[in-house]
Amino acid sequence: MIEVFGQKYPNINFINAAVAGGAGTNARAVLATRLQAGDAPDSWQGHAGQELIGTYVAAGQLEPLNFLYEANGWLDVMPETLIPLISQDGNIYSVPVNIHRANVLWYNPTVLKDAGVAVPTSLDEFFTAMDTLKAAGMDAPLAMGEQWTVMHLMETILLASLGSDAYNGLWDGSKSWGDADVADALADFVKVLSYTNSDSASLSWQDASQLVVDGDAAFNIMGDWAEGFFKELGKEPMTEFGWAPVPGTDGTFQFLSDSFVLPTGAPHRDAAIAWLTVAGSKEGQDAFNPVKGSIPARSDGDKALYDVYLQSAMDDWAKDVVVGSLTHGVVANDSWKSEIDTALGLFLLDLDVENFQTSLVAACVASGPCK
Template identity: 90%
Template sequence: MFNRKASWIAVALLVVFSMVLTACGGAAPTAAPEQPVDQPTQAPSKQQVEVFSWWTGGGEAAGLDAMIKVFGGDAPDSWQGHAGQELIGTYVAAGQLEPLNFLYEENGWLDVMPETLIPLISDGGNIYSVPVNIHRANVLWYNPQVLTDNGVEVPATLDDFFAAMDTLKAAGMDAPLAMGEQWTVMHLFETILLATLGPDAYNQLWSGEKNWGDADVKVALENFKKVLTYTNSDSSSLSWQDASQLVVDGDAAFNIMGDWAEGFFKELGKEPMVEFGWAPVPGTNGSFQFLSDSFVLPTGAPNRDAAIAWLTVAGSKEGQDAFNPVKGS
């Protein structure tokens, strides 16, 4: 759906954080090794192993730490990618990922994971990643006190949204809608498309059944252009956490971000519906725009057994129960 900011940090081990396409795009395709008959469920005790992830702050990093604790040691050779073409159209197409069907069969995951998710991580009958969550993307975060002080209701439609931000600008708030770096702009764009088109036309746009030149798409683009006039001029220099911080600090009234922002607000110790509130993005009530984070097994992984043990934890109930409440998914 979109890429997220990456940086390098150490998290109880050497955990290398990088954008997936940057970190691994130069690797040469290699053939998948034969799979052992017996797959271990725990990592060897003395191996130096790495995992690639972009979870660098707030509830994201805390969630990753929580899942690593369930694993019982350092995370193994794997990396994080979104379900969909971010993995299927790149690393799978290049033959750089091992199929994980055996893990799904051994752990019964096909019986518990959403049916609509599996096709997004599959190609040619093979499953290539282990999802750890489902996120809702179309969430409007707001500062309840700012809205109350200015007599503004939580907007339900795009027209309500524009009117609310006009009121706030008239009251002296320069940028009622907080926005961050480039990927958050694309995130905002997708939610405005959904709000304008509705779920059926939105899906048709991506499937090719609908034309980008259609009249309603042009309306969506105009709505997006208008939304941008309410955003902060320094957005390109801010992370998504920085943009969210503007809302809880009262420097902005709104931010459109996925439900992972809740994990960030919890890390800050903020009180729900007092210091921050949430609602569907105006115009999207009844729609659940989703994405899923997942982990993969690269071909030729130096510590393949440990990687399989990590993926087993990542897909387990225990691993996901530890991870998701902290992550905000």
């Protein structure tokens, strides 16, 4: 994407101040220091949604970008249900350059075939499939890793159990975390956990994915970066690994995204706008995403540039209802997410749904939109 920018704007010197370190933790620390010192970069990348809005918009540190969306026709090529998730009070605050999907069920086709199990499409079918696999001698049909992957699993089960409207309501304050159907969804989550491996806390997401392709587990629920991991292992799609929406979530795309912003008082504002224009363009996104292993936020990407999984994800992105990920920064600000994570850690010690639900209600009151 930087190469595309250089071709379009050869007179602008692009300085890539990327900070090494996974998940952006180090980069956010450096950014905080620069912002505090009044040394804002011209743009920076963060997770789309409340991770950006709840931190930087709340502090008055980002400019709205509605003018760019209108000038470039982006509202016509990005899903209508995406825009509210990157907006506040009618203002759009970031340019998503890519999309990853959270609600993906990865499976081992051979394991399912040998057990006579079809790919499940509902939670009830999912439970039946895992009961069948356990009866056939597979102790833990669903592979799981460390705690952030458990939160990832939880958000997908909440979506599957509640549906997209109620799921969205949890994050915008229109639905109570204390409702009976939320308790039912958490009970579904407990049931799902009963099919997972006991050593999950010591495993990375890659370790959990490895269990699936090795045939030691049948399923794993993980974002679609897992496909890149399977490709690195040399595994063949739909032969050695397969994918489907998490059971109960077909027609809904639970997303996360890397996004760029325009800081208030950017020292080279015009150059930053030029960068954002490339970041939101078809050419820029099609240059970046096939290499990253993600899909463009735009719905008009050139499918010929993408592999078979990513093509299927592009099809779903263009037609599905879009909802945001908790684990990956879209629907909850950092404080709220941290409180949920703390409550989840305690819940995993005793699996007490009533206490967990009480803690989730309190977290929403303390740091979310619940009053």
